[in-house]
Amino acid sequence: MLNQDTIVALATPSGSGAIGIIRVSGKDAIEICAPLFQSKKGLSLLQQKSHTLQLGNMVDENRILDEVLVSVFRGSKSYTGEPTVEISCHGSSFIQKEIIQLLMNKGCRAANAGEFTLRAFLNGKMDLSQAEAVADLIASDNAASHQLAMQQMRGGFTNELMALRKELLDFASLIELELDFAEEDVEFANKDEFQRLITKIQKVLSRLIDSFAVGNVLKNGIPVAIIGEPNVGKSTLLNALLNEDRAIVSDIAGTTRDTIEDEISIGGIGFRFIDTAGIRETTDQIEGLGIKKTFEKIEQAQVVIQLLNSPDLFENKQGLNKKRVLLIQEEVQKLQEKFPERPFILLANKVDQLTENQQEQLKRALPHLQFISAKDKTGIEALQNQLLEFVDTGALRNNDSIVTNSRHYSALLLALEEINKVQDGLNMGLSSDLLAIDIRQALYHFGEITGQVTNDELLGNIFANFCIGK
Missing domain, CATH: 3.30.1360.120 (Probable tRNA modification gtpase trme; domain 1)
Structure with missing residues (x-):
């Protein structure tokens, strides 16, 4: 080759x-x-x-x-x-x-x-995993993705996997040796030690598999959907977060007819903000397609920001529009019930147009409400800090192994499946020849990650994504 x-x-x-x-x-x-x-x-x-x-x-x-x-x-x-x-x-x-x-x-x-x-x-x-990390390092555009790539280039979790693979390979050799002396009923592999190794491998694989959920969003940017009725200031908020005029801002309802995405780094973490079309009843076919995409983006988002136009929540200068507030409460409850584990932020825009009394009325009606002025950038820093609180960076801070590569993730799932079969075989007292089959498969999937098991097609797919000169 x-x-x-x-x-x-x-x-x-x-x-x-x-x-x-x-x-x-x-x-x-x-x-x-x-x-x-x-x-x-x-x-x-x-x-x-x-x-x-x-x-x-x-x-x-x-x-x-x-x-x-x-x-x-x-x-x-x-x-x-x-x-x-x-x-x-x-x-x-x-x-x-x-x-x-x-x-x-x-x-x-x-x-x-x-x-x-x-x-x-x-x-x-x-x-092979270190080689793949080279491409991730080149593509890194924030502190988190850079740190993840550097961890992987230094060996990351593959050093841990290679050590476990060697231990498993040693036991596999002993089990294979037993097969050669099957008639003498000789046992070379200590079953208690083997059980301890299998338990250790299960824990390591499970931990690495669980880390993929965090690693994937840290590597690719955390998607944040900005939703709300037309003309509440979603595009202005996106521009304020990005600190540039990325989205079209207009007083005409329904200006945003497609999703607009852009990514920024907040505290070293990449966030991918999605400005969606306003949700409302419409006969406009194109605007309707944009609203359909809005619901698709809510499904994909890790965090949802619902933006309200605070002056519209009042019938007059002092009194709340109770019917409108009730509808918002019901809408928020439905979203939280549908996505119970998804962080949800309720923002009232145009706080600069409210009196202190009006702000107090809204806080009593909607206790989790936060106030911002996207136009004046009031409350933007507090919003950014809250978004950072939603990100589980504990593993990143502790320099723990985090899986970010979908190929590694798939191989880890398959390896764990085979290890669980070995565990079931031990529990049922299966013969060594049957255990050896599942052990070989587990070793195969371990090797897929580090490159000890590979082929031309796999290498072609991986390195085709690199730039020429690297």
Whole structure:
């Protein structure tokens, strides 16, 4: 599976910039680059020690392409585990293309997406879950997703799984050995110790499986649906949270006819806010489709914010509109009954238009009500702090292992299923040959996570999502 070609790619984003880095990796990387580089000190790359830099020119015969800084990594002491050269050139797209084309003319091949990291995995520089964490690290856009990716790159839960897999493999070997001496009725595996191991594995797998619910939202952003009647200020609230004019704001009811989503980081946690179409009876077909999507987004959201237009809750300057307040109470109760475990925030917008007496009346009628002014950004910071309180960051703060990858999650579920079968077999006193079947399957699913069990199709699917140059 390990391709012996020498590959080349731009490792920095394409386009103009201060510098660009061109990465070359493969058994002939240094030999290909050496004749194309003229050191200021007159030294050849072939003489350059590993992990050193040289300043010089990249040349195509007698034509100087650029003044560059070249890094050399020899043997297995590189990211990919094979000889690597990194060329730091000026950030001109033309210069970068010229150098890459020159290298390809001299024997390099254009790297595929994720091929450098694939080679790092194939050369034993990292396991498969660590390789996948590289893509997560590149994609991280807030402190939480960055920390999760870094945990995984350092080994994360795979170190724990590999240790358990080794223990299970040792017992599997003993059980297989018993099968060879079945006629002598010899027992090599201590059943009490084996039971303790199975219990330990069940606890670890269950903990990791449970962590996926937290890890998935921390990695992808916590979806927060902003719902309410038309023209209560949902789009203004979204703009206030994002600190920019992302959504169209208008006095015309029904302006938002589709869901608008954007993500921000609050306290290092990503939140994906969804401004939905106002919920009301309508004969407008397009607006009706938007309202249908609103209900779909409520189903998907982790947190729901219902926004009210506080001045509309009063019949006159002093008296509450009791009928309207009663309808809100019923609506809130229905939502909370339908989604009992989902955090729900009831906000009254346009507090700047209320007197203190009116605010007190509303608080008595709706005890959990909070006041904001999306236009003036009053109460926005308090809302952000409340959203943070809903996030279970305990595991993140404690640096515990958290599963964020759906492939890992699926493999953990299957591994736990097989381990539970082993447990049932022990309880029923099944023979060693039957236990061995389920143990082998559990080992298989353990290996799927770390890459000890893999195939070309799986690797192709994983690394196809990487950027070229990584």
